[in-house]
Amino acid sequence: MREDWHDAISRVDMDRLWQRHVEMARIGAIAGNGVNRPAFSKEDIEARKLLLGWARVRNFGVAMDAIGNLFIRRPGTDPDAAPVMSGSHMDTQPRGGRFDGIYGVLAALEALEAIDRAGVKTRRPIELVAWSNEEGGRFQPCTMGSAVYTGAKALEDFLSATDNDGIVLRDALGQTLAATPGLGERALAAPAAPAAAYLEAHIEQGPRLEREHKTIGVVTGIQGLRWFNVEVFGESAHAGTTPVGARKDALREAIAAIDALRDLTQDPSDTTRFTVGRMLVTPNSPNSVASHVLFSVDIRHPDLATIDRLGKGVEPTVRRAVGRCTVKVTPTLHDDPCAFDSMVIDCVERAANALGIPNLRMPSGASHDAMYMSRVCPTGMIFVPCERGISHNEAENAAPEDLVSGARALTSVLLELAGS
Numbered sequence: 057m058r059e060d061w062h063d064a065i066s067r068v069d070m071d072r073l074w075q076r077h078v079e080m081a082r083i084g085a086i087a088g089n090g091v092n093r094p095a096f097s098k099e100d101i102e103a104r105k106l107l108l109g110w111a112r113v114r115n116f117g118v119a120m121d122a123i124g125n126l127f128i129r130r131p132g133t134d135p136d137a138a139p140v141m142s143g144s145h146m147d148t149q150p151r152g153g154r155f156d157g158i159y160g161v162l163a164a165l166e167a168l169e170a171i172d173r174a175g176v177k178t179r180r181p182i183e184l185v186a187w188s189n190e191e192g193g194r195f196q197p198c199t200m201g202s203a204v205y206t207g208a209k210a211l212e213d214f215l216s217a218t219d220n221d222g223i224v225l226r227d228a229l230g231q232t233l234a235a236t237p238g239l240g241e242r243a244l245a246a247p248a249a250p251a252a253a254y255l256e257a258h259i260e261q262g263p264r265l266e267r268e269h270k271t272i273g274v275v276t277g278i279q280g281l282r283w284f285n286v287e288v289f290g291e292s293a294h295a296g297t298t299p300v301g302a303r304k305d306a307l308r309e310a311i312a313a314i315d316a317l318r319d320l321t322q323d324p325s326d327t328t329r330f331t332v333g334r335m336l337v338t339p340n341s342p343n344s345v346a347s348h349v350l351f352s353v354d355i356r357h358p359d360l361a362t363i364d365r366l367g368k369g370v371e372p373t374v375r376r377a378v379g380r381c382t383v384k385v386t387p388t389l390h391d392d393p394c395a396f397d398s399m400v401i402d403c404v405e406r407a408a409n410a411l412g413i414p415n416l417r418m419p420s421g422a423s424h425d426a427m428y429m430s431r432v433c434p435t436g437m438i439f440v441p442c443e444r445g446i447s448h449n450e451a452e453n454a455a456p457e458d459l460v461s462g463a464r465a466l467t468s469v470l471l472e473l474a475g476s
């Protein structure tokens with residue numbers, strides 16, 4: 057390996073990387089060591105400002121686009137070259153942990169910082185991106201920032217999304233853009249060529265690396281996913297006086313529909329993932345029969361034919377399961393399985409091997425912004441282990457030694473992709 061690249065990789069600093077995780081975890085800290093940092097919230101704004109502060113110390117260029125994606129750039133020697141991008145997201149689940157998303161942002165910052173401290177010149181710019189609203193915990197759907205950036209979805213499609221408190225995305229996004237004046241002006245990328253390549257580091261969010269005693273997952277692709285909102289319409293009635301047989305009970309029938317969906321997605325090999333994680337009940341009172349229930353459906357599978365069949369089965373299954381109520385099924389997200397670029401996959405594997413980091417090739421069970429980026433440029437991901445595979449949970453944990461190994465591999469690959 058080139059001497060100056062070696063120097064840059066050796067400057068990737070475990071303590072600095074860890075301390076930045078600690079500082080970020082204070083923003084939106086919740087009981088049990090967790091983090092609640094919803095997209096476009098005051099905590100999100102605070103996290104953005106902290107990140108921008110670190111970037112400005114090193115005089116990196118900063119920019120933000122109309123959906124609030126944040127960009128931190130170290131220029132290359134070729135002014136016309138498209139950047140190599142790397143990053144992830146800073147928002148969390150309502151009861152999220154200290155590593156999901158933020159690790160990919162801080163690892164990319166660490167790579168930029170180490171390369172900068174070593175004074176390495178790269179031909180292409182290297183650009184950190186912190187994508188807006190990856191989690192979809194507050195505003196649905198998820199992976200909004202990368203969907204808009206890559207042209208897969210239009211910004212306008214998302215502006216009227218509403219959170220559980222009735223706050224409209226347009227307003228929350230407006231506040232986020234206004235909080236960092238002068239940054240919200242970067243045009244959305246033309247879908248044609250937003251980047252030369254994209255590489256995202258992330259905790260695995262599953263148990264495989266830990267079980268197999270590997271430090272890096274060389275990610276080969278992402279399984280497909282279908283999301284729906286299912287609404288069941290019944291009739292509110294008095295819990296004490298209305299005969300059970302005369303009710304249109306939206307909650308009971310929603311539960312019957314969920315049971316039927318569980319049967320639809322039954323899989324002896326345990327490959328299919330089926331989740332109902334969100335339910336809104338109206339009027340949500342102990343002594344009223346529910347008049348309306350909205351619940352989410354999330355189904356995932358790595359095989360295109362299977363995810364297609366399951367997705368198409370949702371509406372008829374729900375309709376068969378309800379009795380006296382009426383239903384409405386709205387698809388909210390439709391992502392086919394994606395395969396990452398073989399050049400990037402090979403590059404990650406080579407870097408891990410050259411650095412002596414135990415690794416294995418694996419698909420991603422979770423969705424990531426890399427899915428949208430893979431449609432517009434050569435893309436890959438680096439996974440690092442998280443304790444017992446626990447994620448989307450306050451107890452999410454990762455070891456500083458593993459985080460820094462991932463950041464070193466990331467730095468190595470970014471240097472190779474950015475060229476000299």
Ligand SMILES: [Zn+2]
Binds near residue numbers: 157
């Ligand atoms: Zn994530």
